[in-house]
Amino acid sequence: MLGKRELVPIMVGGMGVDISTSSLALEVARLGGVGHISDAMIHTVCDRRYDTSYVKEKLKKYKENADNRDKSPVKFDLGKLAEATRLHIGKAMDAKKGPGLVFVNCMEKLTMNAPKETLAVRLKSALDAGIEGITLAAGLHLASFSLIEDHPRFRDAFLGIIVSSLRALQLFIRKTARNRRLPDYVVVEGPLAGGHLGFGMDWAKYDLATIVAEIKAWLSAEKLDIPLIPAGGIFTGGDAAAFLENGARAVQVATRFTVVEEAGLPDDVKQKYFKASESNIEVNQISPTGYPMRMLTESPAIGAGIRPNCEAYGYILNGEGSCSYIEAHFRETGRNPDARRISVKEKTCLCTQMRNFNLWTCGHNTYRLKDTTRRRDDGSYQVLTAEHVFRDYQYSAGDEIALPAPA
Numbered sequence: 344m345l346g347k348r349e350l351v352p353i354m355v356g357g358m359g360v361d362i363s364t365s366s367l368a369l370e371v372a373r374l375g376g377v378g379h380i381s382d383a384m385i386h387t388v389c390d391r392r393y394d395t396s397y398v399k400e401k402l403k404k405y406k407e408n409a410d411n412r413d414k415s416p417v418k419f420d421l422g423k424l425a426e427a428t429r430l431h432i433g434k435a436m437d438a439k440k441g442p443g444l445v446f447v448n449c450m451e452k453l454t455m456n457a458p459k460e461t462l463a464v465r466l467k468s469a470l471d472a473g474i475e476g477i478t479l480a481a482g483l484h485l486a487s488f489s490l491i492e493d494h495p496r497f498r499d500a501f502l503g504i505i506v507s508s509l510r511a512l513q514l515f516i517r518k519t520a521r522n523r524r525l526p527d528y529v530v531v532e533g534p535l536a537g538g539h540l541g542f543g544m545d546w547a548k549y550d551l552a553t554i555v556a557e558i559k560a561w562l563s564a565e566k567l568d569i570p571l572i573p574a575g576g577i578f579t580g581g582d583a584a585a586f587l588e589n590g591a592r593a594v595q596v597a598t599r600f601t602v603v604e605e606a607g608l609p610d611d612v613k614q615k616y617f618k619a620s621e622s623n624i625e626v627n628q629i630s631p632t633g634y635p636m637r638m639l640t641e642s643p644a645i646g647a648g649i650r651p652n653c654e655a656y657g658y659i660l661n662g663e664g665s666c667s668y669i670e671a672h673f674r675e676t677g678r679n680p681d682a683r684r685i686s687v688k689e690k691t692c693l694c695t696q697m698r699n700f701n702l703w704t705c706g707h708n709t710y711r712l713k714d715t716t717r718r719r720d721d722g723s724y725q726v727l728t729a730e731h732v733f734r735d736y737q738y739s740a741g742d743e744i745a746l747p748a749p750a
């Protein structure tokens with residue numbers, strides 16, 4: 344139960360940029376669970392899907408700035424940000440059918456050269472567009488509830504947060520007490536998740552079940568009844584059931600859905616995920632957000648030295664118009680002034696690489712995906728459907744994983 348809604352206790356996590364597509368989120372909602380779209384790089388997602396030209400227009404406006412290290416003049420037009428958010432989310436909500444829910448994943452680290460202003464627009468426009476819930480991600484979100492407390496839907500939409508420690512949750516709840524509103528759910532994300540991690544490079548020392556137990560004990564000591572939704576490494580129906588038996592209200596999963604038809608990764612990249620072995624997966628620090636990120640070691644983004652593309656994108660620019668990739672890139676060009684191509688090792692141009700599906704972020708268990716499907720004679724793996732994976736989580740017991748019917 345989430346509020347008064349009875350749901351299948353399976354939430355498919357947000358996967359930017361457009362890996363958790365609207366079609367994936369809608370299918371999960373049709374099946375009775377909670378699906379997420381993501382508002383990451385919303386303009387480029389709209390351009391690809393709805394024939395708009397937000398990115399081209401922004402680039403045209405700022406292209407004179409391309410050689411400058413200082414990106415502070417490169418601002419997002421808040422009106423267009425609101426329009427794109429309403430378009431993407433509105434289209435998804437119009438198409439929604441079934442007993443489940445569609446939420447949006449909203450990452451605070453997308454600071455967009457004006458952290459507070461852009462976040463306020465993103466959150467409000469999502470609510471305007473009828474989103475049923477917002478999952479606050481990638482950040483502490485200490486001001487997020489205040490940014491939307493005047494919105495008419497502030498108390499009617501589901502609002503939740505992703506945390507990776509009891510301390511992060513305590514900070515958030517202390518802040519939101521001022522808004523007289525608790526989160527409706529808390530996703531507890533452990534160290535085996537995909538995307539950015541809420542841990543340092545010592546992530547391997549932590550364990551999801553222990554963090555969930557700690558948070559559960561604190562909530563009950565405080566007499567707070569907030570549904571807990573563990574995430575990160577929950578690979579089978581049996582894994583999910585074990586968390587539910589220990590008091591979780593649902594689970595959030597993602598990795599198994601990266602290789603379904605409805606997911607946004609190109610087909611050849613889905614095959615890379617299927618073929619990955621454990622040694623092909625690493626956690627590194629190339630994301631300019633400052634959070635460690637898990638990815639396939641073969642990702643073309645690793646070591647790429649492309650020119651920063653902030654005039655077109657610029658989603659990671661901090662409030663001063665900077666991003667640690669710009670710094671790393673200029674350092675490297677300074678060292679190799681005559682080189683036509685350079686390689687930047689420390690950081691990556693996250694916007695461009697995610698936009699082009701060249702940064703293959705993934706969960707720790709990606710190397711097990713090959714065991715969830717059939718291998719064809721040509722060595723490729725059969726792509727699954729979201730319905731198949733969802734039903735497998737829902738009905739398979741123990742370590743069992745249902746294989747798809749041969750296609």
Ligand SMILES: Cc1cc2nc3c(=O)[nH]c(=O)nc-3n(C[C@H](O)[C@H](O)[C@H](O)COP(=O)(O)O)c2cc1C
Nearest residue numbers: 356357358359480536537538575576596597598706
């Ligand atoms: C490809 C991929 C992209 C992800 N992108 C995001 C994201 O944009 N925002 C976010 O909050 N979490 C992101 N995550 C984390 C998931 O939403 C989810 O919490 C986690 O991966 C669940 O663990 P699992 O992948 O082992 O099932 C991503 C995960 C994957 C696999």
